[in-house]
Amino acid sequence: MSLVELGATALLAELEAGRVSSVEAVRAYLERIDRYDGEIGAFLRVDRDGALAKAEEVDRRRRAGQAVGRLGGLPVAVKDILCARGELTTCGSRMLANFRPPYDATVVSRLQAADAVLIGRTNLDEFAMGGSTENSAFQKTRNPWDLERIPGGSSGGAAACVAADMAPLSIGTDTGGSIRQPAALCGITGLKPTYGRVSRFGLVAFASSLDQVGPLARDAQDTALLLEVIAGHDPRDSTSVDRPVPPYHQLVRQPLKGLSIGLVREHYAAGLEPEVEAAVREAARVFQSLGATVKEVSMPHSKYGVAAYYIIAPSEASSNLARYDGVHYGYRTDEQAMLAELAAEQALYQSAGTSAAEPDSPLVRLYRRTRSEGFGPEVKRRIMLGTYALSAGYYDAYYLKALKVRRLIRQDFDQAFAQVDMVAGPVTTAPAFKLGEKVNDPLAMYLVDLYTVSANLSGIAGLAFPCGFSRGLPIGLQLQGPPFAEERLLAACYMYQQVTDWHLRRPSLS
Amino acid sequence: MTTRYELIIGLEVHVQLLTRTKLFCGCSTRFGAPPNTQTCPVCVGMPGVLPVMNRRAFELALKTAVALRCQIAPFTKWDRKQYYYPDLPKGYQISQYDLPFSSDGCLEISDPKGRFERKRVGIIRVHLEEDAGKSMHDEAHGRADSRIDLNRAGVPLLEIVSQPDMRSPLEAKAYLTELKLLLSYLGVSDCNMQEGSLRVDANVNLHVYTPDGHLVPTPIVEIKNMNSFRAVERALAYEAERQFKVWQETGQRLGDVPKQTRGWDDVANITRPQRHKEESSDYRYFPDPDLVPVIVSEAEVEAVRQSLGELPAEMRNRLEVAYNISPYDSDVLVNQGQALVAYFEQVAQQCGDGKLASNWIQQDVLRTLKERTIGIDEYPVSAQRLAELLRAVRAGRVDTMRGREVLARMLDTGRTVDETMAELGIAQLDEAQLMALCKELVAENPKLVADVRAGKLQAAGAFVGQAKRKNPNVNPARVRELVLELIQGQSEG
Numbered sequence A: 001m002s003l004v005e006l007g008a009t010a011l012l013a014e015l016e017a018g019r020v021s022s023v024e025a026v027r028a029y030l031e032r033i034d035r036y037d038g039e040i041g042a043f044l045r046v047d048r049d050g051a052l053a054k055a056e057e058v059d060r061r062r063r064a065g066q067a068v069g070r071l072g073g074l075p076v077a078v079k080d081i082l083c084a085r086g087e088l089t090t091c092g093s094r095m096l097a098n099f100r101p102p103y104d105a106t107v108v109s110r111l112q113a114a115d116a117v118l119i120g121r122t123n124l125d126e127f128a129m130g131g132s133t134e135n136s137a138f139q140k141t142r143n144p145w146d147l148e149r150i151p152g153g154s155s156g157g158a159a160a161c162v163a164a165d166m167a168p169l170s171i172g173t174d175t176g177g178s179i180r181q182p183a184a185l186c187g188i189t190g191l192k193p194t195y196g197r198v199s200r201f202g203l204v205a206f207a208s209s210l211d212q213v214g215p216l217a218r219d220a221q222d223t224a225l226l227l228e229v230i231a232g233h234d235p236r237d238s239t240s241v242d243r244p245v246p247p248y249h250q251l252v253r254q255p256l257k258g259l260s261i262g263l264v265r266e267h268y269a270a271g272l273e274p275e276v277e278a279a280v281r282e283a284a285r286v287f288q289s290l291g292a293t294v295k296e297v298s299m300p301h302s303k304y305g306v307a308a309y310y311i312i313a314p315s316e317a318s319s320n321l322a323r324y325d326g327v328h329y330g331y332r333t334d335e336q337a338m339l340a341e342l343a344a345e346q347a348l349y350q351s352a353g354t355s356a357a358e359p360d361s362p363l364v365r366l367y368r369r370t371r372s373e374g375f376g377p378e379v380k381r382r383i384m385l386g387t388y389a390l391s392a393g394y395y396d397a398y399y400l401k402a403l404k405v406r407r408l409i410r411q412d413f414d415q416a417f418a419q420v421d422m423v424a425g426p427v428t429t430a431p432a433f434k435l436g437e438k439v440n441d442p443l444a445m446y447l448v449d450l451y452t453v454s455a456n457l458s459g460i461a462g463l464a465f466p467c468g469f470s471r472g473l474p475i476g477l478q479l480q481g482p483p484f485a486e487e488r489l490l491a492a493c494y495m496y497q498q499v500t501d502w503h504l505r506r507p508s509l510s
Numbered sequence B: 001m002t003t004r005y006e007l008i009i010g011l012e013v014h015v016q017l018l019t020r021t022k023l024f025c026g027c028s029t030r031f032g033a034p035p036n037t038q039t040c041p042v043c044v045g046m047p048g049v050l051p052v053m054n055r056r057a058f059e060l061a062l063k064t065a066v067a068l069r070c071q072i073a074p075f076t077k078w079d080r081k082q083y084y085y086p087d088l089p090k091g092y093q094i095s096q097y098d099l100p101f102s103s104d105g106c107l108e109i110s111d112p113k114g115r116f117e118r119k120r121v122g123i124i125r126v127h128l129e130e131d132a133g134k135s136m137h138d139e140a141h142g143r144a145d146s147r148i149d150l151n152r153a154g155v156p157l158l159e160i161v162s163q164p165d166m167r168s169p170l171e172a173k174a175y176l177t178e179l180k181l182l183l184s185y186l187g188v189s190d191c192n193m194q195e196g197s198l199r200v201d202a203n204v205n206l207h208v209y210t211p212d213g214h215l216v217p218t219p220i221v222e223i224k225n226m227n228s229f230r231a232v233e234r235a236l237a238y239e240a241e242r243q244f245k246v247w248q249e250t251g252q253r254l255g256d257v258p259k260q261t262r263g264w265d266d267v268a269n270i271t272r273p274q275r276h277k278e279e280s281s282d283y284r285y286f287p288d289p290d291l292v293p294v295i296v297s298e299a300e301v302e303a304v305r306q307s308l309g310e311l312p313a314e315m316r317n318r319l320e321v322a323y324n325i326s327p328y329d330s331d332v333l334v335n336q337g338q339a340l341v342a343y344f345e346q347v348a349q350q351c352g353d354g355k356l357a358s359n360w361i362q363q364d365v366l367r368t369l370k371e372r373t374i375g376i377d378e379y380p381v382s383a384q385r386l387a388e389l390l391r392a393v394r395a396g397r398v399d400t401m402r403g404r405e406v407l408a409r410m411l412d413t414g415r416t417v418d419e420t421m422a423e424l425g426i427a428q429l430d431e432a433q434l435m436a437l438c439k440e441l442v443a444e445n446p447k448l449v450a451d452v453r454a455g456k457l458q459a460a461g462a463f464v465g466q467a468k469r470k471n472p473n474v475n476p477a478r479v480r481e482l483v484l485e486l487i488q489g490q491s492e493g
């Protein structure tokens, strides 16, 4: 068995036993990246030298009997939206193509402190806005199961690199499904933690009240290992919750007794592909066979989730992205060209003998050009949506209404969790679609988030993992639990993965 | 035609809170540092960073609001006020919109000279927000080399919005003076207008009373750029006349035209219309999702109330009663700040005469402070020494006139009262010397003696005057007593 097939937990055991060195492991993954990432395009940048240097250092310490962090020498890929001091952090945007933050995201610091080997930065939809990773300003990422298809998004690179065994562990972010949906479409395990479980400091904000950093890995155990390292209170993030971090990696193997699972009636409406529904229902039967009780629950407001999400997320995004104005950092338009453009316009107005149309001031033109050149179309679309929704006269009808829906959806969950420990359902209506299939249909693209946005709107935890295949493409199951029920979700997933092998299947890469 | 009008003034005051660090990051708030040396990723608005509320700033804000007798909201949140400007690096200012942490307070103002009736100015709201940076630019002339200093970006500001309860420039000035005094008593702000730690905008219009008995409100004008209390007074006086003229010319009422913003030109002594800021009409406020709401309990508010200490209004009342001084006197003393009041109280207690202490401090001490532009903490004569001097005055060891000489000399030499009196040759005559002097006077002035015998007691005063001419150090009261004794003794003998 090759090193890259072991998965994080098994590989860590080998490292700790001294049977494998971190350098060997990192080399194996780098080799894998060399071989396959040309086609897949999961990584924006691979830090070969940095990774090997760190691996050597960890090996040296381990050999000398010194303390080694929790992830001692395991490679971890990081979505290119978490800041790392002095390193490019592009957010998949032209706007930040050359941006090097002077600080580390808390998650990055925690990974470093745990002696993770940060192997590279993964591709994403620009500013995490999208569900296919096609909105990256730099490259497309392909689904390892079918290179004609998208890997999901926005953490498409994060999911694809794990699915193709180019990294055992990977950090993603989830604002409306951006971890769970690509995890499902790539056949791996991905967790969106409870809002506040993981610090957002240094995560470049898309929608602050929805964003959450989370782990992607091969299975429940590996996911638990990574969560244990990145979770915890951070005084630099006022929204992070001060609550002890359970030993997830240890707890994940404890079987749950008397588990009750709800199937949400409203999930099985028109639009859900029969194969996906069949796989989900089959997964429920597997849980029953493991002793769980399964019953139907209702979440009447879930159908408004996407609509509320596409008001709230763009509203926050329009505000969060206002700072990219070309003044203080990041992309700035060519000022000479800008001034020439203004001068030409002025001349035109004069020759036309009209003063009716006043040209922009240089400042306004600087903003206008910088932002129209620096942002891609989807980002602009959301900024416009959000700006509109927050405008005077529309605020009550859109933003406030969306907040009401948000509360109702949370109530639905609360009521469901009064009856069952967690709800199970599909992650997406269908397996991965083809590249380019939905790029010209934003609405169809937004509906991809149908089953995932509710967890973000409610702040609860959601876990996605493979539960079947349709025409050779993975199908995901989603378990959603109450706030801070991560250990139960992971333990349920572990139980399931003990009796199924979907998570062990690998795409055949040539 | 005689048309009367009333000036309606509401003031919006921004004060910088005296915190060591900014409202949402750990940067220093010190004034005058080289540009952009007090910045960090948070106040520069870099991607991914998050604000964390400075508890100290909130405490100071709470203190102020409680002192202004505001209602404190049990639940308050932060909102983003959004607009594009280079000195606003995030593209929004963190402020408070629909749920300010406090509202519905008041501040009492009065004029010791009685030029207006004592009144309560309502406070609509007090809220906390972050300051923007400073732009130095020349956008209008097509140049793109603007400079931005973000040292100030993120500094905590308290916005205090009054009701339109003031009716004259004088009242507006009294409100500002009283507010500034309160803030300095609370120790929440240094209120330095030059350094921008206190800024005032005014909303002004007129209530015109037409000859047919109607009240017509005119459009509200916002006035900015007033850099001193004096400027506020002058700008408001100017605005009253200007607006009345506009009303006479146009008859425009409130609601006929959009709110205008005008800037005060301190040199030309006029207000000028200001260009509207880009998109100022719609700030797209919404709750800041990076910050958690602040919950304030009754107990916390009570604790703040207990910690306030004595505020100017209470202090004025107490001084009047405890030291038997006039409202005017207590006003003058209290308006000088806590340090001067403490000085006064020490002097008054140690010399045993509040009125005397108040007079000397108002006439002599304050003049010196003003002349030397120093504070009471730098005044060279300690309260003990001044009290000692006043005791000597009360005991008749030195009279008021010579006492002033003593104080003037003590200011320069720093010596004690006794040393200074000795230096000036002010030594009390002993009883024998004084008796000899009085005998001399009685012998020299038979006419006066006769007057005294005839019951004209004011004649005794003439003896005192003569005694002082012979020796300035005589104790006038004792001279009077001795002379009377001698005259009576003579008649018996």
Ligand SMILES: [Zn+2]
Residues within 6 Å of the ligand: B022, B025, B026, B027, B038, B039, B040, B041, B042, B043, B044, B154
């Ligand atoms: Zn700062």
